[in-house]
Amino acid sequence: xxxxxxxxxxxxxxxxxxxxxxSHALNEKGRIxxxxxxxxxxTAQRLGFRPNRAARNLRGGRTxxxxxxxxxxxxxxxxxxxxxxxxxxxxxxVAVGAHTREYAxxxxxxxxxxENLRDVGIDGAIVVDPVVRDARVxxxxxxxxxxxxxERDAGRDDLPWHVSLDADAAMESTIEHLETQGAxxxxxxxxxxxxxxxxxxxxxxxxxxxxxxxxxxxxxxGVGGLEHSAYDAAALALDAARRPDAIIALAGPxxxxxxxAASERGLHVPDDLLLVSGADSVHARAAxxxxxxxxxxxxxxxxxxxxxxLELLGGHEPRAPRVVDYPLHVRASSLRRxxxxxx
Amino acid sequence: xxxxxxxxxxxxxxxxxxxxxxSHALNEKGRIxxxxxxxxxxTAQRLGFRPNRAARNLRGGRTxxxxxxxxxxxxxxxxxxxxxxxxxxxxxxVAVGAHTREYAxxxxxxxxxxENLRDVGIDGAIVVDPVVRDARVxxxxxxxxxxxxxERDAGRDDLPWHVSLDADAAMESTIEHLETQGAxxxxxxxxxxxxxxxxxxxxxxxxxxxxxxxxxxxxxxGVGGLEHSAYDAAALALDAARRPDAIIALAGPxxxxxxxAASERGLHVPDDLLLVSGADSVHARAAxxxxxxxxxxxxxxxxxxxxxxLELLGGHEPRAPRVVDYPLHVRASSLRRxxxxxx
DNA sequence: CTGAAAGCGCTTACAG
DNA sequence: CTGAAAGCGCTTACAG
Numbered sequence: 001x002x003x004x005x006x007x008x009x010x011x012x013x014x015x016x017x018x019x020x021x022x023s024h025a026l027n028e029k030g031r032i033x034x035x036x037x038x039x040x041x042x043t044a045q046r047l048g049f050r051p052n053r054a055a056r057n058l059r060g061g062r063t064x065x066x067x068x069x070x071x072x073x074x075x076x077x078x079x080x081x082x083x084x085x086x087x088x089x090x091x092x093x094v095a096v097g098a099h100t101r102e103y104a105x106x107x108x109x110x111x112x113x114x115e116n117l118r119d120v121g122i123d124g125a126i127v128v129d130p131v132v133r134d135a136r137v138x139x140x141x142x143x144x145x146x147x148x149x150x151e152r153d154a155g156r157d158d159l160p161w162h163v164s165l166d167a168d169a170a171m172e173s174t175i176e177h178l179e180t181q182g183a184x185x186x187x188x189x190x191x192x193x194x195x196x197x198x199x200x201x202x203x204x205x206x207x208x209x210x211x212x213x214x215x216x217x218x219x220x221x222g223v224g225g226l227e228h229s230a231y232d233a234a235a236l237a238l239d240a241a242r243r244p245d246a247i248i249a250l251a252g253p254x255x256x257x258x259x260x261a262a263s264e265r266g267l268h269v270p271d272d273l274l275l276v277s278g279a280d281s282v283h284a285r286a287a288x289x290x291x292x293x294x295x296x297x298x299x300x301x302x303x304x305x306x307x308x309x310l311e312l313l314g315g316h317e318p319r320a321p322r323v324v325d326y327p328l329h330v331r332a333s334s335l336r337r338x339x340x341x342x343x
Numbered sequence: 344x345x346x347x348x349x350x351x352x353x354x355x356x357x358x359x360x361x362x363x364x365x366s367h368a369l370n371e372k373g374r375i376x377x378x379x380x381x382x383x384x385x386t387a388q389r390l391g392f393r394p395n396r397a398a399r400n401l402r403g404g405r406t407x408x409x410x411x412x413x414x415x416x417x418x419x420x421x422x423x424x425x426x427x428x429x430x431x432x433x434x435x436x437v438a439v440g441a442h443t444r445e446y447a448x449x450x451x452x453x454x455x456x457x458e459n460l461r462d463v464g465i466d467g468a469i470v471v472d473p474v475v476r477d478a479r480v481x482x483x484x485x486x487x488x489x490x491x492x493x494e495r496d497a498g499r500d501d502l503p504w505h506v507s508l509d510a511d512a513a514m515e516s517t518i519e520h521l522e523t524q525g526a527x528x529x530x531x532x533x534x535x536x537x538x539x540x541x542x543x544x545x546x547x548x549x550x551x552x553x554x555x556x557x558x559x560x561x562x563x564x565g566v567g568g569l570e571h572s573a574y575d576a577a578a579l580a581l582d583a584a585r586r587p588d589a590i591i592a593l594a595g596p597x598x599x600x601x602x603x604a605a606s607e608r609g610l611h612v613p614d615d616l617l618l619v620s621g622a623d624s625v626h627a628r629a630a631x632x633x634x635x636x637x638x639x640x641x642x643x644x645x646x647x648x649x650x651x652x653l654e655l656l657g658g659h660e661p662r663a664p665r666v667v668d669y670p671l672h673v674r675a676s677s678l679r680r681x682x683x684x685x686x
Numbered sequence: 687c688t689g690a691a692a693g694c695g696c697t698t699a700c701a702g
Numbered sequence: 703c704t705g706a707a708a709g710c711g712c713t714t715a716c717a718g
Contacts, residue, residue, distance in 0.1 A: 009696095030704090055401050095450045096452040106408075107438045287599060287630070360689085362689085401695065
């Protein structure tokens with residue numbers, strides 16, 4: 001079954017034309033007789049011909065490979081990942097979408113070197129969660145490789161090719177929901193890194209609490225060892241003279257830290273403290289009580305970013321930037337029991 | 344800065360030798376004068392020469408690309424993934440390791456077609472969690488592509504190239520620990536798919552409870568909608584006439600389902616029910632109470648599988664199969680309070 | 687030890 | 703509309 005795969009010459013011979021004609025027919029280049037073209041296409045199909053990528057690349061410069069550049073992940077001791085689950089769901093979606101469109105998806109380490117990135121010969125890239133003046137973004141620019149981003153580079157307002165979560169709408173609906181549930185003092189736990197996502201959420205939070213005339217407290221959380229930092233931050237907030245009655249924990253693992261800090265103080269979620277997570281996950285849904293969460297929609301973000309990149313590669317001007325919905329799923333952790341049943 | 348990158352001809356010219364000599368010097372082929380070689384190498388370095396992958400591939404057949412074939416993940420409605428977090432940590436490690444050794448890592452969709460897989464032109468692959476007579480394994484064999492596996496294909500005992508978790512030792516230490524904590528009836532919730540990992544754990548569990556003279560109950564859990572199935576299974580077990588006093592939930596999300604089922608019945612973890620998860624995660628550590636968990640060591644598994652594959656690609660006979668430690672991290676969820684402080 | 691030359695499988699001016 | 707030929711940047715027999 002490992003018969004050597006057919007080349008363009010085999011197709012040419014079988015169809016009784018030259019390799020030039022085969023190439024033209026298959027790539028829709030030049031003028032070619034309609035009948036000839038369909039015959040060539042049929043022959044190629046019959047023989048199971050698929051162009052050799054290396055050869056095509058060598059001659060034409062295209063590799064049909066794109067890269068996904070995730071932020072630090074994997075074996076990093078201090079993992080700033082907002083949500084590993086979200087990243088993998090995103091990667092899965094992009095992998096499938098890319099392959100469907102005849103692109104292969106390369107997984108590139110976060111600290112890739114310039115040479116390494118150049119060597120792999122990618123046609124384009126998707127940068128996930130760039131920090132301010134992200135090194136990966138600069139590398140891609142130097143190498144002249146087209147790219148789109150999931151969340152923008154907050155230090156580079158000149159780059160429009162990104163998809164972003166709608167933090168404004170998300171914060172508005174979350175604050176509104178919390179107010180409905182009786183919250184007066186709301187605390188936002190936000191990752192202390194240069195992510196545009198975090199910056200957006202922060203601003204949106206401030207605006208929303210102001211609109212609703214609530215007291216808003218922003219607490220930046222270091223991202224070395226997610227759980228403990230969030231736990232510490234929550235502990236501090238809960239021990240304050242006037243403690244918050246609601247906490248929005250932007251990163252998935254933050255929410256768990258908050259829950260632990262609350263439970264150790266005999267504070268009950270949701271009766272004494274309303275809790276909302278900024279990242280939905282299988283764990284948020286399965287926790288006790290189930291944690292209300294904003295849905296980052298990694299599949300949709302991945303799809304949009306891929307689409308944007310492929311437009312770029314096709315020489316088109318994509319619609320950009322794009323905003324993705326960031327909806328709130330209300331669960332038990334933010335429903336006061338006296339109102340229970342209202343969901 | 345986008346000066347056209349140097350080719351082997353540029354190096355040859357600069358070093359005053361032929362391209363053949365450059366190729367030989369750089370690839371350690373043939374006999375070559377030591378002085379000449381070092382001069383060529385120095386010149387290549389000075390010019391920043393890096394061989395064009397496409398050209399090398401076209402001629403030599405090597406692509407310096409390997410693929411990671413994860414099981415179903417990402418945008419699948421029913422996600423049988425044991426632990427998305429583990430997969431991403433594994434992928435991250437393999438990506439870094441591959442790039443360090445001049446290989447690029449391709450992320451391949453779980454349902455890749457034969458043609459798609461052939462087209463991408465990979466030198467080798469790592470198959471993660473094959474099911475019995477896994478389709479991906481068969482594809483790779485047909486295409487004559489070397490591969491290693493993380494966990495074996497339980498239907499293919501002829502394939503030794505895999506790394507596996509030490510389920511025997513893990514179950515022994517877990518059962519021993521549970522016995523110490525006073526467990527008498529232990530229930531194992533195991534994913535109901537053809538994963539060798541699950542089969543191993545099941546057998547190891549049976550053997551371990553027998554050795555310790557405990558009552559062992561095995562409950563297969565469907566993997567469509569992880570949390571609910573585990574919840575249902577746990578509910579059933581806990582409502583039985585003689586309910587278990589300890590549950591080992593093999594998949595990470597299973598543990599959350601068990602905790603919820605227990606809590607709804609007024610059963611306290613760990614006082615009324617000891618709980619151990621088969622997959623460690625940020626959520627297991629941050630939960631209340633913190634969940635005891637077996638550590639799947641995705642980094643170590645990924646590293647070993649990559650090493651095995653590269654040995655194979657290098658024409659060597661790797662040490663295989665390999666067994667990776669699967670240690671238990673004891674936390675509050677499996678420590679009876681009357682013994683608290685013993686950790 | 688060193689080099690000229692063929693060739694991997696395509697794409698693309700260029701001629702006809 | 704069609705095809706012969708050059709060439710992308712390497713590796714590898716083969717000769718010297």
